[in-house]
Amino acid sequence: MPELPEVETIKNGLMKKVLGKPVLKVEVNNAEVLRNGKEYFRKTLMGNKVGKVSRRGKMLILAIEDKNGNAMDRFLLVRLGMTGRLVYFDKQDKLWGGYSVEHKGTYANKHCHFALRFEGGGVLLFCDSRKFGYLQIVDGKGLEDKLRNFGPEPLEKNFTLPVFRKIIDDKKTNVKAFLLNQKYIAGIGNIYADEILFDARIMPTRSVDSLSSKEIEALYKSIKKILKKAVASRGTTFSDYVDASGNEGGFQKHLKVYGRKGMSCDGCVGKVRRIVVAGRGTNFCPVCQK
Numbered sequence: 634m635p636e637l638p639e640v641e642t643i644k645n646g647l648m649k650k651v652l653g654k655p656v657l658k659v660e661v662n663n664a665e666v667l668r669n670g671k672e673y674f675r676k677t678l679m680g681n682k683v684g685k686v687s688r689r690g691k692m693l694i695l696a697i698e699d700k701n702g703n704a705m706d707r708f709l710l711v712r713l714g715m716t717g718r719l720v721y722f723d724k725q726d727k728l729w730g731g732y733s734v735e736h737k738g739t740y741a742n743k744h745c746h747f748a749l750r751f752e753g754g755g756v757l758l759f760c761d762s763r764k765f766g767y768l769q770i771v772d773g774k775g776l777e778d779k780l781r782n783f784g785p786e787p788l789e790k791n792f793t794l795p796v797f798r799k800i801i802d803d804k805k806t807n808v809k810a811f812l813l814n815q816k817y818i819a820g821i822g823n824i825y826a827d828e829i830l831f832d833a834r835i836m837p838t839r840s841v842d843s844l845s846s847k848e849i850e851a852l853y854k855s856i857k858k859i860l861k862k863a864v865a866s867r868g869t870t871f872s873d874y875v876d877a878s879g880n881e882g883g884f885q886k887h888l889k890v891y892g893r894k895g896m897s898c899d900g901c902v903g904k905v906r907r908i909v910v911a912g913r914g915t916n917f918c919p920v921c922q923k
Contacts, residue, residue: 635713636691637787637820638863639874639882643719644688646877647695647757650721651683654751655700663746666761668769677707677770678749690783690819693719694776706773714765716873721757762873783819787856788864792818797853801841808844808852809837810911818856824869827891827916829855836922837910862887890916 635643656678661671677697684698693711698704711719747759747768759768771779784800785792800817811817812826821829830837833855835848844852868874868882871892875881885892889899894907894916903920 634691634715634822635717635868635874636822636825637860638825638866638884639868640688640691640693640713640820641864642867642882643877644686644693647686647693647719647721650755650877651751651757652686653682653684653702654753654755655680655682656749657752658750660748660750661746662748666746666759666764666767668767674770678709681705689780689786690815691822692779708771708773708776710769710771710776710779711759712766714761714763714767716763717759717761717766718873718875719757719759719877720875720879721755721877722879723755783815784817785819787818787820788860794850794853798849801844801849804841806841807837807910808835808839808841809913809915811841813911813913821856821860823913824891825859825863828889829859831890831918831922832859834922837915837917890918892916
């Protein structure tokens with residue numbers, strides 16, 4: 634599932650591609666991925682522009698402006714789910730969506746469900762093989778309602794150690810579940826929770842209230858460190874994730890435990906183990922992590 638580093642990378646790419654371009658045509662190949670009716674999508678987007686692209690947690694937010702650049706109090710929300718892709722192409726003679734089996738110049742591939750065609754020939758595609766992702770148009774109040782479900786952004790300056798200590802204080806859950814809970818911290822998923830805990834040398838099964846003051850500080854520093862490195866590497870690609878231009882990320886080359894079950898630990902003589910914690914497959918080193 635695309636997490637904070639992947640969605641941040643897509644956001645940064647889209648800002649260079651779609652801002653200020655009028656929507657020429659809205660194409661819906663599969664309305665199941667739309668939380669509003671397809672006619673509402675067409676009415677809201679046709680002839681209008683994307684004025685700003687932002688991110689909150691794992692959610693992309695595209696602010697819609699009219700053709701004159703005036704805010705419309707409408708926002709296109711994109712959730713990529715497990716396997717979603719949001720890819721922009723300048724020309725139609727490329728393989729749309731980044732799937733090797735696709736036809737050129739069409740999104741007839743069953744995984745590509747939605748397209749925005751822009752004046753000048755650019756196309757933005759939403760593709761999702763498992764269809765856990767979705768698109769939704771909301772007004773300002775609807776956006777506020779969505780944002781209430783997110784905790785602080787871990788890479789923002791106001792996410793300080795005192796703030797983190799306040800969030801983590803008195804929590805009784807295990808530390809893996811804590812990191813995955815979007816109401817506590819926004820954007821961390823399974824990949825980066827495992828990598829963060831390895832970097833902090835903390836077992837994922839540990840109860841949050843068992844962590845010492847030094848361990849809480851180490852966890853905070855590892856959250857910042859791992860997410861920054863992953864953003865710098867443009868995210869992690871195993872199978873589905875690509876950026877806004879259809880390119881893979883590079884952080885998979887730097888993973889220490891995630892997806893490395895049975896492999897030797899880079900930091901000791903142990904081997905990476907995999908168990909289920911908080912309902913998710915969880916990778917860790919039983920020697921390095923305590």
